[in-house]
Amino acid sequence: MANNKFMGPTPSLIKLPDALDDIRLTGLPQAAYYISDFISQEEEQAILDKIASAPKPRWKQLSHRRLQTWPSDLVNNKLLDAPLPTWLNDPIIPRLKSIRLSHEPDSSDIFSDSPHQKPNHVLINEYLPGIGIMPHKDGAAYYPVVCTVSLGASLCLNIYKSKDDGALDPNPAWRILQEPRSLLVTTSALYTDFLHGIEDITEDVELSKNTIANWELLRSPEEFANGSNVRQTRTSLTYRDVMKVSKLGGKLGLLQKR
Numbered sequence: 001m002a003n004n005k006f007m008g009p010t011p012s013l014i015k016l017p018d019a020l021d022d023i024r025l026t027g028l029p030q031a032a033y034y035i036s037d038f039i040s041q042e043e044e045q046a047i048l049d050k051i052a053s054a055p056k057p058r059w060k061q062l063s064h065r066r067l068q069t070w071p072s073d074l075v076n077n078k079l080l081d082a083p084l085p086t087w088l089n090d091p092i093i094p095r096l097k098s099i100r101l102s103h104e105p106d107s108s109d110i111f112s113d114s115p116h117q118k119p120n121h122v123l124i125n126e127y128l129p130g131i132g133i134m135p136h137k138d139g140a141a142y143y144p145v146v147c148t149v150s151l152g153a154s155l156c157l158n159i160y161k162s163k164d165d166g167a168l169d170p171n172p173a174w175r176i177l178q179e180p181r182s183l184l185v186t187t188s189a190l191y192t193d194f195l196h197g198i199e200d201i202t203e204d205v206e207l208s209k210n211t212i213a214n215w216e217l218l219r220s221p222e223e224f225a226n227g228s229n230v231r232q233t234r235t236s237l238t239y240r241d242v243m244k245v246s247k248l249g250g251k252l253g254l255l256q257k258r
C-alpha cells in the first residue's frame with residue numbers, strides 16, 4: 001500500500017453541493033450552510049504550513065488568543081486596497097464562487113451581490129484548548145456574509161439571541177459543530193440579529209442530533225457518538241467582503257495634484 005499520510009478526498013475529488021440550499025441548516029433563521037469536506041487534507045496542511053511560516057509580527061497576540069489579519073487591519077472600518085496572498089485565495093475563493101445559492105436557473109453565488117463580488121479580507125484565529133471568543137456581532141464594516149473554514153480540529157460555535165431588554169441570553173439558541181476542513185457560511189438575519197461566540201472550554205459536551213444544528217451534515221457524527229469533543233488546537237479562516245476599500249493609488253494621485 002502506498003505510504004500516504006493523508007486520508008480523505010484529494011483536491012480533484014472534493015464533491016461540492018450543487019447549491020447551498022442543499023446544505024442549509026434548516027433549524028436556524030436565514031441562513032447558515034455547512035459543507036463538511038470543503039478542502040482536502042493536503043490543502044488544509046498547506047494552509048497551516050503557510051500560517052506557521054508567516055513572519056512573527058504578522059501575529060497579533062490577544063490575552064489568550066492570537067490572530068493574523070490579511071491583507072491588513074481595518075482602519076475606521078475601511079480596508080486599504082491590497083490583494084490577498086495566493087495561498088488564501090486559491091483554492092478557497094474560486095471554490096466559494098463556484099457554488100450557486102439555489103437551483104433557480106438565474107441563481108448565482110453567495111457573494112454575487114456583495115460590493116466586490118468576493119471576499120477581500122481574511123481573519124485567521126487560533127484557538128488552543130480552553131480558549132474561545134466572547135459572543136459578539138461582526139458589525140457594519142462587512143457585507144453580511146461570513147465564510148469560515150476550520151483547520152486542525154473541531155469545536156462548537158454558539159449562536160445567541162438578545163433578550164427583550166437587550167441583554168444577552170447566556171444559553172446559546174443553537175450550536176454548530178465545525179469539523180476540520182469544513183466550511184460554515186452565515187448570512188442575513190443570522191449575521192445582523194444574532195451574536196456568535198465560542199466557549200472557553202476544553203471539551204464540547206452534550207453533542208447529539210438534538211443539540212447540534214448541523215448534525216445531519218457532519219462528515220463523521222460517529223466521532224462524537226459519546227457526546228463529547230475534546231478540544232485540540234483549531235485554526236479558523238474567516239472570509240468576508242469589507243464594504244469600504246480605500247485606494248492608496250487614489251490618495252497618492254490626490255497628493256500629487258496639490
Ligand SMILES: O=C(O)CCC(=O)C(=O)O
Pocket residue numbers: 123125133138148157196197236238
Ligand atoms: O473562529 C471562528 O469560527 C469565529 C470567528 C469570529 O467570531 C469572527 O471572526 O468574528
